[in-house]
Structure formats: C-alpha cells, structure tokens
Amino acid sequence: MEGEEEIGSPHLAPFVRANREKLRADVVVVSDGAMFAPQTPTLTYGLRGLCYLEVRLRGARRDLHSGAFGGVAPNPIQALGWLLARLKDEKTGRVLIPGFYEKVRPLPQEEKALWPSLDEEALKRELGVEVLPGEEGYSPLERLWARPTLDPNGVWGGYQGEGSKTVIPAEAGMKLSMRLAPDQDPEEVADLAEAYLKAVCPPGYTLEVLRLHGGRPVLTDPFSPPMRLMARALEEVWGRPPVYAREGGTIPVVAELQETLGAPIVLLGLGLPDDNLHAPNEKLDLVNLEKGVAAIRRFHGLLAEELSPGPAGSP
Amino acid sequence: MEGEEEIGSPHLAPFVRANREKLRADVVVVSDGAMFAPQTPTLTYGLRGLCYLEVRLRGARRDLHSGAFGGVAPNPIQALGWLLARLKDEKTGRVLIPGFYEKVRPLPQEEKALWPSLDEEALKRELGVEVLPGEEGYSPLERLWARPTLDPNGVWGGYQGEGSKTVIPAEAGMKLSMRLAPDQDPEEVADLAEAYLKAVCPPGYTLEVLRLHGGRPVLTDPFSPPMRLMARALEEVWGRPPVYAREGGTIPVVAELQETLGAPIVLLGLGLPDDNLHAPNEKLDLVNLEKGVAAIRRFHGLLAEELSPGPAGSP
Numbered sequence: 220m221e222g223e224e225e226i227g228s229p230h231l232a233p234f235v236r237a238n239r240e241k242l243r244a245d246v247v248v249v250s251d252g253a254m255f256a257p258q259t260p261t262l263t264y265g266l267r268g269l270c271y272l273e274v275r276l277r278g279a280r281r282d283l284h285s286g287a288f289g290g291v292a293p294n295p296i297q298a299l300g301w302l303l304a305r306l307k308d309e310k311t312g313r314v315l316i317p318g319f320y321e322k323v324r325p326l327p328q329e330e331k332a333l334w335p336s337l338d339e340e341a342l343k344r345e346l347g348v349e350v351l352p353g354e355e356g357y358s359p360l361e362r363l364w365a366r367p368t369l370d371p372n373g374v375w376g377g378y379q380g381e382g383s384k385t386v387i388p389a390e391a392g393m394k395l396s397m398r399l400a401p402d403q404d405p406e407e408v409a410d411l412a413e414a415y416l417k418a419v420c421p422p423g424y425t426l427e428v429l430r431l432h433g434g435r436p437v438l439t440d441p442f443s444p445p446m447r448l449m450a451r452a453l454e455e456v457w458g459r460p461p462v463y464a465r466e467g468g469t470i471p472v473v474a475e476l477q478e479t480l481g482a483p484i485v486l487l488g489l490g491l492p493d494d495n496l497h498a499p500n501e502k503l504d505l506v507n508l509e510k511g512v513a514a515i516r517r518f519h520g521l522l523a524e525e526l527s528p529g530p531a532g533s534p
Numbered sequence: 535m536e537g538e539e540e541i542g543s544p545h546l547a548p549f550v551r552a553n554r555e556k557l558r559a560d561v562v563v564v565s566d567g568a569m570f571a572p573q574t575p576t577l578t579y580g581l582r583g584l585c586y587l588e589v590r591l592r593g594a595r596r597d598l599h600s601g602a603f604g605g606v607a608p609n610p611i612q613a614l615g616w617l618l619a620r621l622k623d624e625k626t627g628r629v630l631i632p633g634f635y636e637k638v639r640p641l642p643q644e645e646k647a648l649w650p651s652l653d654e655e656a657l658k659r660e661l662g663v664e665v666l667p668g669e670e671g672y673s674p675l676e677r678l679w680a681r682p683t684l685d686p687n688g689v690w691g692g693y694q695g696e697g698s699k700t701v702i703p704a705e706a707g708m709k710l711s712m713r714l715a716p717d718q719d720p721e722e723v724a725d726l727a728e729a730y731l732k733a734v735c736p737p738g739y740t741l742e743v744l745r746l747h748g749g750r751p752v753l754t755d756p757f758s759p760p761m762r763l764m765a766r767a768l769e770e771v772w773g774r775p776p777v778y779a780r781e782g783g784t785i786p787v788v789a790e791l792q793e794t795l796g797a798p799i800v801l802l803g804l805g806l807p808d809d810n811l812h813a814p815n816e817k818l819d820l821v822n823l824e825k826g827v828a829a830i831r832r833f834h835g836l837l838a839e840e841l842s843p844g845p846a847g848s849p
Contacts, residue, residue, distance in 0.1 A: 226697060253602070267601065271698040280662030284811040285685050286582065286783025287568065289713045290677030291657065291666040296686040296708070301624045303615020309736055342606065347595025350738040351606040362605030370600050371611040372701050377688035378709055382541060383586040383746040385711055386687050386812060393611070394693055396700055398604045421624060423665040431698040468601025496599040497701060 224251070224470075225497070227432045232475040239479055245526060246445040247476045248518070250511060252488025253496075255335050255464050257504075260453035260514070262446055263486035265364065265465030266473060268399030268436035270408040271372075273429040274302070274416060275392040285385040293423040295391035296376045305419045306395075307369055311355040314369045314397070316415045319408065323400045324438075326365045333441070334360060335462045345493065364465035367400045394431075398467060405433030434471030443483045448525060452517035453487075456510050468496075487514070539566070540812070542747045547790040559797045560841060561760040563833070564788055565826065567803025568811075570650050570779045572819075575768035575829070577761055578801035580679065580780030581788060583714030583751035585723045586687075588744040589617070589731060590707040600700040608738040610706035611691045620734045621710075622684055626670040629684045629712070631730045634723065639716045639753070641680045648756070649675060650777040660808065679780035682715045709746075713782060720748030749786030758798045763840060767832035768802075771825050783811075802829070 221231050235242060254261040278293030285292075308315055337360045343351060353362040362368070376391025378384035397408055413428040420426040440446065441463045453461045466488065477484050489511040495501045536546050550557060569576040593608030600607075623630055652675045658666060668677040677683070691706025693699035712723055728743040735741040755761065756778045768776045781803065792799050804826040810816045 269601075269700070271700070273698075278663065281810070282813050283661070284783065284813070285683070285687060285711055285713060286584075286781070287807060287811060288661070288678070289683040289685050289711075289782060290668045290681060291674045292661065292685075293663060293665075293667050294685050296689045297618055297622060299689070300615045300618020300621075300686070303612055304619030306615075307612060309616045346598070346603070346607065348593065348608060348738055350608075352608050352736070352738050353605045359606045363603070366605060368600070368604040370604050370607075370609050370702055371615070371692065372600060372699060372703075373692035373694050374611045374614070374689050374706065375694040377686065379688050379690045383588075383709060383711070384687060384812065385584070385586070387685055388688075391689065394698065396600055396604075396698070398600060421667070423663055423667050466601070467604060468599065492602060495596075496602060497699065498597055498599070 227434070228472050231472050235472075235475060235479050242480060244480060244482045246485060246522065247480060247482050248485045248487060248515065249470060249473055249476070250487045250489055250515070251470050252466050252468070252486055253490040253492055253494065254488055254507065255462050257491055258457075259335070260457045260459065260461040261464050261488055262441065262450060262453070262461045263464050263466050263488050264439045264441035264446070265401065266437040266486070267364070267367070267467050267469055268403060268405055268474070269396060269432060269434040269469040269471070270399060270405040270412070271394070271396040271432035272409060272412060273392060273394055273431055274299075275390065275427040275429070277390050277425040278423065279387070279389050282389050283387040285387050288387060292387045294387050295424060296388065298421050298424050299374065299376065299391050299393055301421060302416060302419065303371060312353050313355065314367065316411050318411050319367065322403050322407070323367060324402050326361060331361070333463050335464065363467040365400055367403060368398045369395070371395050398469065399436050401436040401438040403436060405435060409433065434469040435474035437470070437473045437477065437484070439477070439484045439486070444525070445483050445485050445522065448521045449485045449487060449514070449518050452514045452521055455517055456514045487511070542749070543787050546787050550787075550790060550794050554794055557795060559795060561800060561837065562791045562795060562797045563764075563800045563802060563830065564785060564791070565802045565804055565830070566785050567781050567783065567801055568805040568807055568809065569803055569822065570777050572806055573772075574650070575772045575774065575776040576779050576803055577756065577765060577768070577776045578779050578781050578803050579754045579756035579761070580716065581752040581801070582679070582682070582782050582784055583718060583720055583789070584711060584747060584749040584784040584786070585714060585720040585727070586709070586711040586747035587724060587727060588707060588709055588746055589614075590705065590742040590744070591735075592705050592740040593738065594702070594704050597704050598702040600702050603702060607702045609702050610739060611703065613736050613739050614689065614691065614706050614708055616736060617731060617734065618686060627668050628670065629682065631726050633726050634682065637717050637719070637722070638682060641676060646676070648778050650779065678782040680715055682718060683713045684710070686710050713784065714751050716751045716753040718751060720750060724748065749784040750789035752785070752788045752792065752799070754792070754799045754801070759840070760798050760800050760837065763836045764800045764802060764829070764833050767829045767836055770832055771829045802826070
C-alpha cells in the first residue's frame with residue numbers, strides 16, 4: 220500500500236530501487252488509470268510523462284502604485300502574459316519551445332487502427348464546450364494519448380480580491396506542466412523549457428524556474444504474455460474483450476517499476492473518464508470496483524496455471 | 535471630510551452634483567497628490583484618468599485533470615496570456631487596442647520645458663530595477679505624466695498553493711487598468727477595450743468584462759490667479775518657488791469638481807514619491823504635514839486680501 224500518489228510518490232522509486240531483489244516478480248500489475256468508457260474493459264499499454272515547473276517573475280523591489288509608476292514600472296503579470304504567448308502558439312496550438320517535439324516517437328498507422336473511436340460530440344457535451352482546442356494536424360485522441368501538451372495549471376499576482384486596487388505587483392508566478400509523449404525525457408524537457416524561458420524573458424525581470432515534479436512516459440507491448448492473460452480474465456468477467464488504449468495521464472512509478480524490475484507491465488485501469496480525478500468530488504464506480512476485483516482474481520488464477528510446471532492444480 | 539478615496543469615492547460626485555449651489559466656491563483646493571521630490575514644493579496642474587476593468591474567462595464546465603484532458607481542453611490561463619500579449623506590444627510597450635491613443639492630446643514642447651527634470655538613476659535605484667520599461671519614443675516623465683498606460687493589476691486561476699496540482703481550471707481572471715491622458719474618456723476607453731478583448735478572444739472561451747472604476751483626466755491652467763496665490767504661499771513657507779508638475783495618478787473627484795462647480799482648481803500635493811501609496815506601509819512625512827498646513831493658511835490669507843473689496847484688514 221502506498222499513499223503518496225497525489226504528490227508524485229517521492230519515496231516509492233527509491234524504495235523499489237533499494238529492494239530490487241526482494242521485489243523480483245514475473246509481472247507487475249498496476250490498476251491506476253481509467254477505462255476508456257463505462258462498461259468497456261480496457262488494457263492500457265501507454266502513458267504520457269510529466270514535467271511540472273513553477274515559474275516566478277520579479278520586477279521592482281516592492282509593489283508599486285500604478286498612478287505614480289505606471290509607464291516606467293516593470294509589470295510581472297504583463298510579462299507572464301508575454302511568456303505564455305511565447306510558450307504556445309495561439310493559432311496552431313503548438314508548443315514553441317525549441318526542440319520540444321524532437322524526441323517524440325511518431326505514431327504508427329497500425330497502432331491507430333487498434334484504438335477505439337472517440338465520441339467527440341459526447342466529449343464536448345461532457346466538458347460543456349463547443350470546440351476541442353489543441354495541436355493542429357492531430358485528432359483529439361492522438362492529442363490526448365500520443366502527443367505532448369503544455370498547460371499552465373495556476374497563476375497568481377497582484378490584487379485578487381473584490382473591487383479595484385491599482386497595484387503593480389513586484390512578483391507574479393505560474394505553475395506550468397507539460398505532458399510528455401514517448402520518448403521525451405522530463406529532465407531534458409525541463410532543461411529546454413528553462414533555457415527558452417530565460418532566453419525570451421523580457422529585460423527588467425528576474426526569472427526563476429523551479430522543477431516540482433517529473434515522470435517518464437511509458438510504452439509497453441499490448442500483446443505481451445501477461446497482457447494476453449489479463450485480456451482473457453477481463454473477457455470472462457465482463458463478457459466482452461477489452462479495448463487497447465493509451466492514456467494521457469502519468470504514473471511515474473510505472474516507468475520506474477519497468478526499468479528497475481525488468482518485468483512486463485499490465486496496466487488495468489478501473490476508473491472512469493468522469494471520475495473527476497484530483498477534483499473535490501472524485502469518485503469510483505462500485506461496479507468497476509467489483510468487476511476489477513474479480514478480474515484480478517481471475518488473472519492470478521490464469522497466471523498460476525501458466526507458470527505452474529505441471530498440470531493446473533497439481534501440488 | 536470624505537473617507538472613500540481608496541474605493542473611488544462613489545458617493546462624492548453625486549453629493550457634489552446634488553449640492554452644487556451650497557458648494558459654490560471661488561476656488562477648489564485639493565491636497566491629494568504628491569510633491570515632485572523631498573523639499574520641493576509642487577503645484578500640480580494635470581492628472582491622468584483611470585479606466586479599471588475586470589476580465590473573466592471561462593473554458594470548460596468544470597476543472598479538468600491535465601492528464602485526462604490535456605490536448606483537448608480549453609485553458610483560460612493560457613488564453614489570458616494570449617490576451618495580455620495582444621493588449622500590449624512587448625517590443626514597443628505600446629497599447630494595442632485600436633483607437634486607444636486617438637484622443638490623447640499631444641504634449642507641447644513649451645510645456646515640457648516647464649517640467650523639473652527626473653533623476654532616472656535615482657528612480658531606478660529606488661525601484662531596484664535596471665531598466666524603466668515603457669512606451670517607445672517617450673521619456674520616462676512623459677510616460678508617467680502625459681501618456682496613457684495599461685497594466686494588469688491582478689491575475690488568478692488554477693492552483694496557487696505549494697507543490698504541484700495538474701489541474702486545467704475552468705476559470706481565470708485578471709484586473710486590468712489603464713491610466714488615461716487628456717483628453718481620453720474612461721467610458722470610451724472601456725468600450726474600445728471591451729470590443730477589442732471580445733474580438734481577439736480565442737474560440738472556445740466565454741469572456742466577461744466588468745467595469746469597476748473610472749475617472750477622467752484633468753488639465754488645468756498652471757498660472758490661473760489662485761495657482762499664482764498658492765505659488766506665493768508655498769514660496770513664503772518653503773523659502774523657494776514651487777515646481778510645476780503633472781501627476782500620473784487619478785483623482786476622479788477633481789474632474790467632477792471642476793465640471794460641476796466651474797471654479798478654478800488648485801492641486802497641492804503634500805505626499806512624497808516614496809510614501810508607498812496604497813501599500814501596507816503607507817506614510818506621510820511630518821515636515822510636509824506642518825509646512826502644508828502653514829501654506830494652506832497663508833493661501834487663505836492671500837486669497838482674503840485678493841477678494842476683499844477694501845484694503846486688507848478692513849471690516
């Protein structure tokens with residue numbers, strides 16, 4: 220049991236590395252993640268990585284009054300705006316950090332053929348939007364599963380209360396995260412982003428970049444022997460074969476377990492797209508919990524048969 | 535006595551209009567504002583106006599997880615960045631709202647000659663900056679006194695706490711103010727800004743503009759009869775003649791008093807540039823308080839002599 224996932228599991232990877240021998244396994248099953256849709260058993264064979272930064276900008280030594288100093292004072296909120304516009308192109312939705320896309324592995328046509336189809340209209344209704352903005356030239360599902368993205372996740376500076384205050388703040392900041400596609404590396408991407416931010420930061424501002432969190436992307440064989448066993452277990456429990464999916468989220472420990480233990484990974488997501496991950500009203504469907512338990516039990520039975528040297532059931 | 539200046543004096547103008555006859559006066563003295571420098575008695579003959587807006591942007595119906603939706607979700611923080619970059623040019627410092635500069639009265643060369651000179655190096659040291667960013671083609675003092683500016687005064691959205699949270703927020707917002715030069719009108723400028731923001735708002739976002747506060751710019755005759763009397767009073771009290779200055783701040787009630795009462799205005803600022811207006815550690819120099827009281831007493835004496843039909847002192 221490990222309870223640090225929401226803060227990036229900082230102790231799990233060192234623990235796994237320190238206990239590599241004790242943790243030797245035939246297969247690693249991770250049931251974080253989501254089903255593609257309700258009633259749709261899903262095997263996930265790919266995850267995006269994550270590079271999460273905090274950007275702090277400082278202008279003058281202290282907060283200034285916009286009447287007394289407006290016209291000569293640096294404004295870190297304005298500068299954050301210029302930086303955001305330089306990070307992502309408004310027209311194409313492309314990330315503008317030089318080299319950002321260089322290592323992204325292209326998506327083979329045959330892999331796309333494996334994917335279920337996304338109901339874009341249902342997604343729009345769910346989100347309450349009329350368009351699904353994103354990188355030009357790629358379908359929504361490609362953008363969610365196989366393309367990297369950049370999103371500011373928080374911004375602050377100056378006066379945020381009711382009414383008006385004519386302050387030019389000394390400081391402003393933002394949280395900035397990038398979801399990474401195979402084979403991008405979070406540290407390399409952080410280096411690229413930091414160098415670029417420093418290069419395009421307007422004169423008169425002090426820029427600080429903090430690296431808060433990272434995780435490598437994962438791509439596994441959807442048809443490895445244990446994945447085939449889990450597919451059988453899911454079909455028996457749900458009465459229908461699973462779909463094969465990638466996922467847009469990040470589970471940093473999966474890359475870590477794959478590399479440290481060298482065992483094949485089975486990613487069995489039991490959540491649903493509307494579970495409101497990380498939001499105040501996060502939930503888990505009880506049907507998925509029950510069928511998930513049943514599938515994992517059945518998988519262990521099938522695995523025992525497969526690994527057993529004699530006929531099933533022999534001592 | 536009126537105590538609403540920090541929130542824009544919403545009740546003062548209606549009061550003045552309702553009591554126009556009772557308030558009839560030979561001259562209106564307003565001692566809000568600042569001296570140009572310590573030990574420098576100052577008569578102010580111009581003020582900038584103000585147009586203060588709040589801009590709210592909404593994307594999806596609810597906050598979203600950047601792993602599950604990054605690549606298809608609108609991001610109002612990113613969109614605020616694009617809007618900020620479209621409001622002010624990073625290279626030239628010019629406001630990009632069409633028509634924004636149209637009504638700005640050009641500054642006559644002879645008026646500039648009247649101004650004291652600004653110690654730019656001292657200002658940089660005071661602010662702790664190496665450059666004084668602002669509109670290309672104008673001196674810092676022109677940018678502070680006679681040119682309009684635009685500054686975001688606050689910004690918010692998403693996660694602002696410690697550490698990382700991979701949220702794509704449903705909403706983000708900012709406070710946005712413009713200091714106005716004679717003869718810009720706050721309502722007209724608000725119309726221009728709102729129309730422009732709506733025109734350049736990227737698709738997929740709902741934009742709302744609230745008008746929080748406004749004030750008209752003021753320009754008076756630096757050598758009107760009461761200004762000449764106040765200049766004499768200041769010279770007697772300080773032992774040196776005053777300098778003539780405009781000010782970058784806004785005192786909405788001045789335009790209101792000027793228009794409603796039709797009396798000449800005398801603007802006698804007694805604050806100092808480092809008084810930290812509106813900041814938590816705002817102060818007032820006691821020397822300026824004492825000499826200010828003395829100058830205003832002397833001004834009343836001189837005014838009584840001037841207005842008296844007979845020789846001074848006669849009943």
